[in-house]
Structures are given as structure tokens and as C-alpha cells.
Amino acid sequence: MRGTKNTGGRIAVVFDRISLLGMLLILAAILTAAMLMQYGFGEIPCPLCLLQRFAMFGCCFGLIVQLRSATSEQGTGISLIFAILLLVISARQTLLDLFPRPGHEYIGSAIFGIHMPVWSVLIAVALLLGLATRLAFFGGRSYSVMGDGLLTRRLVRGLIIYVVLLCAINFISVIIQCGAGECHTFGYRLLR
């Protein structure tokens, strides 16, 4: 009986780790796609778009903290705060550009017929749902992170370093686009 309980607990831990890793992986992929759109297709991000990217990085930070900690839910809390920030910013931008007015058309091209701010709303809602579901099923469970396999630990470490590198690239990109002042979508301030 105890063996069955232990096996069930172990499976829950594995699913918990997979859900956190999955969310981090998807966010890293979205942030990479945003950079590719910016430099590959010349889509210069607007200030609210950059703030949405920041909110996604905040979610990544929370997920990284949660992946390292097995006894507290601090990381989930951080991710939830930034997911709400992402939802507020993207919902406001969607409402801002809802009706095309002079100077207020949707910024950027549509992907699968949906514009960027609307994608951000969907991503924020998916994150909130994912984090809430994780808490509902696996919340309050404490276990040893050291129990992770070598492959999982390497994967987590590699993903963390990749997200930090993405953040560094975004920082340099913001410097090139905005300098120390206001951001515009006309062009890159430092390349003029």
C-alpha cells in the first residue's frame, strides 16, 4: 500500500516538473519567435510590446525559481503576478487598437489571423490557467529536487542559461532601439 502511495507521489512530482518545464520552454520559444520577428522580418516592437516581453521574462523568472525550489511556492506566486501584468498590458493594447484610427492601427502583422496583442492576451490566460491547474493538482507538495535525473537537471540548467541569454539580447536590443530615452517604432535610435 505504501509502495503504491510512493509511486503515485513520484508520478505527481514528475508531472509537476514536466508542467513547469513545459511552461518555461513555451515562453522561451515565444520570446525567441519575437526576436526572430523583430530582426528577421523587420517588426520593430512598440513600447507596450516591450513591456509585454518584460512580463513574459518575469514569468520565466518565477518558473526558474519554482524549478529550483521544492519546498515553497514563491516562484509560482512571482509567475502569477507577472502573468496578471501581461494580461493587463495586452488587454489594454488590444482595446487601444480595437478600432483602427489614424495613427492607431494594429502594430505588426497577424500570425494565423490573430494580432500580437491578442496573442499576448491568450498567452497570459493560458499561463494563468496552467499555473492555477498546477497549484490545484500539485500545490503544497514538498519533495527533493536532487531526486531529478541528470538529464532533467542538465535540461533545466541549459534552459535557464538560454533564458538569461535571451534577456541579455533583449537588453542590448532595447538599448539599440530606445537608447536611454523614449521608445519609438520608427527605427533604431542608435543605428540612425
Added chain:
Amino acid sequence: MMAAIYAILLIAFVLDLLGRGRLAVCCLFLSFIICVWLFLWEIYSPEYGFRMPWLQVELGPIFAPLRSV
């Protein structure tokens, strides 16, 4: 200001990598506060304030024919 937000975020990530968890979270929330301030500054219009007058929720003329039916 955007550069400052990303700089503090990067510092938070690096501090977290170096094992200074509490300091990293403090940096993250500092960048969060600046982000909220910048967001409010970006959406504020001297003409409309924070309102969005282009969003009309009153019954428009489109519903007039329905009412007559």
C-alpha cells in the same frame, strides 16, 4: 526608462544564477514597479486621461431597425 527596466531584470537573472535569491527577487520587483509606472505613463493621454472614448457601449444606430421590428 525601458533600458533601465531591462537592465534591472538582467541583474535579477544574474543574481539568481549566482545564488543571491532574495536580492534577485528584490531587483525583479523594483523592475516590476518601474514597468507599472512606465505602462501608466505610456497609456496616459493629456486629452483623454486613462479613458478610451473610442469604445462606445451605448446602443448605436445599428440596433435601430431591430427596435422598430
